[in-house]
Amino acid sequence: MDTSQHSLSTLFEQLGLPADAASIEAFISRHAPLPPDMVLAEAPCWNASQASFLHEGIDEDSDWAEVIDELDALLRH
Template sequence: MEHPVHPFSELFEQLGLDADDASIKAFLERHAPLPSAMALHEAPFWNPAQAEFLEAALEEDADWAEVVDHLDASLRKR
């Protein structure tokens, strides 16, 4: 059974990315800020499977939606 709330690092694991604190920080620094008009899943650095997962998580309001929103907000800061 899945948890209803996922930690930020677990989202990175789900996306097939390194999930330690230093790797997450480096990812955010490398890719932020996203343009305000660009949807998170449209960012050019996602592969098709990652983009599909992110889009579906938000569209379906899945248990991943909250942490995907957190990722979106983190990539818009700079």
């Protein structure tokens, strides 16, 4: 099991997205706000692999869950 601390940057790397601060901010600006009733993993901005990773991270309460929740909150502002 991976016990390292995860950040938005490492989450974006895991998702195969640019992970620098400016790219993360641009992604959030481009895709926010998500509808209140939309599950993060079902947002149209994800490919199937990304959606699966996000869905499993939350469902399995993995060590990624906290930073996935952080991204979810940022996309709902």
